[in-house]
Each structure stands twice: as structure tokens, then as C-alpha cells.
Amino acid sequence: MIAGVSTFIVLALIVILVPMAPGWEAVQKSFFNKEVFLKTFPKLLSAFWLDVLIFLWCAPLIAILGLAIALCRDVQSPVLFPLRIFGAVYTDIFRGVPVVLTVYLIGFGIPGLGLPRPYNSPYIWGSVALVLTYSAYVAEIFRSGIESVHKSQRAAASSLGLSNSDVMRYVVLPQAIRRVVPANMNMLIALQKDVALLSFIGPVEIFRQAGVFKSLLANFTPYVGAAVIFLAVTIPATRFADYLLAKQNRERS
Amino acid sequence: MSKLKIENIVKSFGDVTVLKGLDLIVEQGEMICLIGASGSGKSTLLRSINLLEPIDDGAIWLDGDDISLPGLDPQPVRQKIGIVFQSYNLFPHMSAVENVMLAPRRIHKKSREALRPEIEQLFEKFGLADRMDHYPDQLSGGQQQRVAIVRALAMKPEIMLFDEVTSALDPELVAEVLDVLRTLKAQNMTMILATHEMGFAREAADRVCILHEGEIIEEGKPEEIFSNPKHPRSQAFLKSVL
Numbered sequence: 001m002i003a004g005v006s007t008f009i010v011l012a013l014i015v016i017l018v019p020m021a022p023g024w025e026a027v028q029k030s031f032f033n034k035e036v037f038l039k040t041f042p043k044l045l046s047a048f049w050l051d052v053l054i055f056l057w058c059a060p061l062i063a064i065l066g067l068a069i070a071l072c073r074d075v076q077s078p079v080l081f082p083l084r085i086f087g088a089v090y091t092d093i094f095r096g097v098p099v100v101l102t103v104y105l106i107g108f109g110i111p112g113l114g115l116p117r118p119y120n121s122p123y124i125w126g127s128v129a130l131v132l133t134y135s136a137y138v139a140e141i142f143r144s145g146i147e148s149v150h151k152s153q154r155a156a157a158s159s160l161g162l163s164n165s166d167v168m169r170y171v172v173l174p175q176a177i178r179r180v181v182p183a184n185m186n187m188l189i190a191l192q193k194d195v196a197l198l199s200f201i202g203p204v205e206i207f208r209q210a211g212v213f214k215s216l217l218a219n220f221t222p223y224v225g226a227a228v229i230f231l232a233v234t235i236p237a238t239r240f241a242d243y244l245l246a247k248q249n250r251e252r253s
Numbered sequence: 254m255s256k257l258k259i260e261n262i263v264k265s266f267g268d269v270t271v272l273k274g275l276d277l278i279v280e281q282g283e284m285i286c287l288i289g290a291s292g293s294g295k296s297t298l299l300r301s302i303n304l305l306e307p308i309d310d311g312a313i314w315l316d317g318d319d320i321s322l323p324g325l326d327p328q329p330v331r332q333k334i335g336i337v338f339q340s341y342n343l344f345p346h347m348s349a350v351e352n353v354m355l356a357p358r359r360i361h362k363k364s365r366e367a368l369r370p371e372i373e374q375l376f377e378k379f380g381l382a383d384r385m386d387h388y389p390d391q392l393s394g395g396q397q398q399r400v401a402i403v404r405a406l407a408m409k410p411e412i413m414l415f416d417e418v419t420s421a422l423d424p425e426l427v428a429e430v431l432d433v434l435r436t437l438k439a440q441n442m443t444m445i446l447a448t449h450e451m452g453f454a455r456e457a458a459d460r461v462c463i464l465h466e467g468e469i470i471e472e473g474k475p476e477e478i479f480s481n482p483k484h485p486r487s488q489a490f491l492k493s494v495l
């Protein structure tokens with residue numbers, strides 16, 4: 001109740017006070033222009049479909065590669081020790097470089113090798129950059145999940161005579177994956193936003209489309225439109241991730 | 254030939270030597286109770302027999318085969334030696350019956366349908382018939398521990414190891430688990446128990462071994478050990494617990 005009232009007062013103050021600022025009129029015209037908004041919004045929406053597509057093919061690849069890297073980092077056998085090193089180096093590199101840099105390096109660099117036509121597409125190499133970066137983060141999330149499964153669970157499973165891979169597959173992973181669902185949801189949300197980075201290397205997705213409109217109409221409103229579209233997706237998704245996390249915390253306590 | 258022969262095994266964690274050249278011979282069908290103070294090495298001994306802890310020296314023979322050779326595949330050995338822990342360690346994401354079926358399904362490549370009759374029998378025998386489809390968190394401690402025992406038995410082991418299987422239980426649930434152990438003894442199962450249940454050891458064990466700092470300092474029939482311990486350390490230990 002008190003929270004409701006105070007929120008209302010703050011909102012009212014913003015609505016009343018902000019328009020009183022001296023530059024408001026100019027800002028309103030170039031950022032919140034109703035005509036421009038209505039005119040560009042449908043086009044932005046259809047450009048956003050491309051973001052969704054890129055997201056949809058990247059997400060499963062990230063999940064698979066992330067899990068594979070996490071498993072590399074967990075191998076016990078000394079023969080396979082190089083895999084552990086590979087996993088560690090991989091995650092260090094791709095988590096250490098800003099996403100936009102990886103997108104540039106791979107998105108411009110590899111097609112620059114002079115690959116023949118469909119294989120020099122920025123869609124492919126931009127997606128590859130996203131997959132490489134995000135699978136490094138997701139691998140770390142999976143690894144933390146794997147490590148959170150108590151070692152007595154592994155001991156109990158091994159003591160029955162199960163092979164290491166069966167112990168992982170039937171006992172450790174099902175518990176680990178469940179625990180990291182909320183963290184992975186947050187990665188998905190971040191990925192959806194970072195798809196916009198591909199605009200720098202070519203694909204006319206929503207961010208680039210908004211840029212085109214901005215130049216055409218000399219108005220920033222399309223960017224606001226793009227932000228609205230992103231928020232329409234990310235806010236419900238964030239709420240859902242928080243809900244899952246809260247539910248898990250309740251179950252564990 | 255003895256069922257299990259443990260000879261001079263040594264196990265260290267870092268610079269702490271936990272098992273110091275321990276010997277133990279177990280005959281087919283025998284029930285052995287290991288007693289001793291906390292930290293004396295009971296769990297470590299049981300875990301080494303199941304090959305969960307590699308030993309640093311000595312040897313373990315099962316039916317005359319050395320199972321402690323480095324590089325040996327531990328899986329076939331573990332299938333013959335079941336172990337049950339104090340903390341049950343059921344898999345929380347599986348129902349009781351799935352917990353029990355996992356190893357036979359994966360190792361003997363049998364289908365759930367093929368396994369169902371014998372598994373149902375096991376559940377029935379240990380009073381769990383109406384708990385098969387419950388998840389671990391829906392079971393009492395005593396029920397969870399009995400499911401854990403059934404899970405180990407489902408692999409038809411030749412030896413069962415029990416590491417303080419009643420220590421985590423409320424007093425009123427201890428009896429139901431001890432009953433399971435009596436049933437197994439009646440079936441002539443070879444068993445080694447680490448236990449703090451002196452009354453049970455006295456009543457049910459064929460032989461009692463007292464561990465002290467990684468060595469068996471005294472062993473013998475329960476009546477001898479409990480009424481007339483020889484080693485001063487045994488006397489001190491028994492005085493403290495009885």
C-alpha cells in the first residue's frame with residue numbers, strides 16, 4: 001500500500017516535472033515523435049524478426065557447446081587432461097574479450113579470407129561469434145551446477161558399479177541442469193539483446209533498421225521504438241527467470 | 254579360500270596416515286562389526302574395499318583375485334561389493350524405484366519391465382511396497398535408508414558394506430533398519446558394518462573388530478570382546494561407549 005502510493009507520487013512528479021525542463025520540447029520532437037514512431041514501428045517489428053531468428057538458431061548451439069565445454073573441464077581421466085586445459089583456455093579467452101570485439105574479429109575476419117558466397121555471410125560468422133562467446137559463459141554456469149552436486153552423490157552412483165559417463169548422465173547432470181535454469185535464462189535474455197551487435201557487420205536487424213530510419217528521417221524516435229520492442233520481450237523473460245529462481249530458493253530451504 | 258582378504262593396507266590423506274597396515278580376513282556369510290572411536294578409519298576402510306579410495310600400499314583379495322591392482326577397472330568389482338552410507342545418498346531427482354533400477358538397467362541392460370518383478374519383491378520384503386513411486390524427500394529417514402539398501406541389493410552383490418547406516422536416524426527408526434540387516438544375515442550375506450550400535454554388534458555380529466588409529470587392535474567373538482577386552486585401548490574405548 002505505502003509502496004503503491006510512493007510509486008505513484010514519484011511517477012506523477014516525473015510526468016509533471018520532466019516536461020518543465022528547458023530542452024524538453026526539442027527532446028520530445030527528436031526522440032518521442034508520435035508520427036515517426038507510428039510510421040517506423042511496423043518495419044522495426046519485422047526487422048526484429050531477424051533478431052529472433054538469429055537468437056533461435058544460436059541458443060541451442062550455445063547450450064550444446066556450453067555443455068560440451070563444461071564436460072571437458074570435468075574429465076577425470078589423466079589421459080584426457082588436454083581436454084581440461086582446452087576447456088579452461090576456451091572459457092578464459094571468450095569470456096575475456098568484449099562480445100563486440102569477437103563479433104568484429106570473426107564477422108569481418110573470416111569472410112575476409114575470401115570464402116565463396118554463401119560461406120562469407122555475416123549472418124553465419126556473426127552467429128558463430130555469438131555462439132563462441134556465449135557458450136563460454138554458459139559452460140561456466142553448467143560447471144558451477146555440476147560442482148554443486150555433492151560428491152557423495154557421485155560416490156553413491158559409482159559404488160553401484162556405474163561407469164563415469166553414466167554417473168554424469170543419469171545422476172549428476174539432471175540435478176546440475178535443473179539448478180542452473182535461472183542463470184541460463186538470464187544468459188538467454190542477454191543473448192537476445194546482444195544479437196543487435198551483429199548490426200555492426202551487416203545484417204539489417206532491428207538496431208540497424210532503426211539506424212537507417214534515423215538517417216532518413218533525421219529523428220531518433222526509431223531507436224526508442226526499438227527499445228520498446230526489446231523491453232516487450234526482455235521484461236517478461238526477466239520476471240520469469242526471477243520467478244524460477246525464487247521458486248528454487250523456496251524449494252531448497 | 255576366504256571371501257575377502259585385506260592385507261597390510263595403508264592409506265594416507267596428505268601427510269595423515271589413516272590406515273596403517275591393516276589386516277582383515279572375512280569368510281563367506283560372516284557378519285563383521287567394526288567399532289572404534291571417531292576418526293579411527295572405519296569409513297576409509299569400507300571405502301577402500303569398494304575402491305572408492307585408492308590405497309597406497311597392501312592388497313585386497315576378493316575370492317582370491319587381487320582387486321587393488323592399480324589400473325584395474327573398478328566397475329565389475331563394485332558390482333560385487335555393495336556399500337550403503339550413513340547419509341543414504343539417494344538420487345533426489347528419481348523415485349525410489351528408479352533409484353533402485355538405475356544400475357541394473359544400465360549395467361545389465363535390462364528393461365524396466367523385465368526388472369519390475371524382482372525389484373517389487375525386494376521392496377515388499379523390506380516393507381516398502383507402497384513407497385516405490387515416492388521421491389526421496391517424501392520418505393522418512395528409515396525408509397530412505399532401506400531404499401538405499403535395496404538399491405545396493407538390486408545389483409545382487411556378494412558382499413555388503415554398511416557405514417554407520419543408522420547414525421543419521423531418529424531413535425525410533427533405527428530398529429527398522431537393523432531388522433533389514435538381520436534379514437540379510439539370515440540369508441547368509443557376507444557383511445561388514447561400521448557401527449556405533451554396540452547392542453546390535455553384540456547380538457548379531459559373528460566377529461567384532463576394534464579399530465584404533467588405523468589399525469585393528471583387537472578382534473574376536475562379540476561376547477569375548479565386550480566382556481573381556483584385552484588391549485588397554487579397547488578397554489578404554491568400550492568403557493567410554495558402554
Ligand SMILES: Nc1ncnc2c1ncn2[C@@H]1O[C@H](COP(=O)(O)OP(=O)(O)OP(=O)(O)O)[C@@H](O)[C@H]1O
Pocket residue numbers: 266271289290291292293294295296297298447
Ligand atoms: N577425503 C579425506 N581427506 C582428508 N582426510 C580424510 C578424508 N577422509 C577421511 N579423512 C581423515 O581420515 C581419518 C579417518 O576418517 P574416517 O572417516 O575413516 O573415520 P571413521 O572411523 O569413519 O570416523 P567416524 O566414526 O567419525 O565416521 C580422519 O582423521 C579424517 O579426518
Ligand SMILES: [Mg+2]
Pocket residue numbers: 295296297416417447
Ligand atoms: Mg565414518
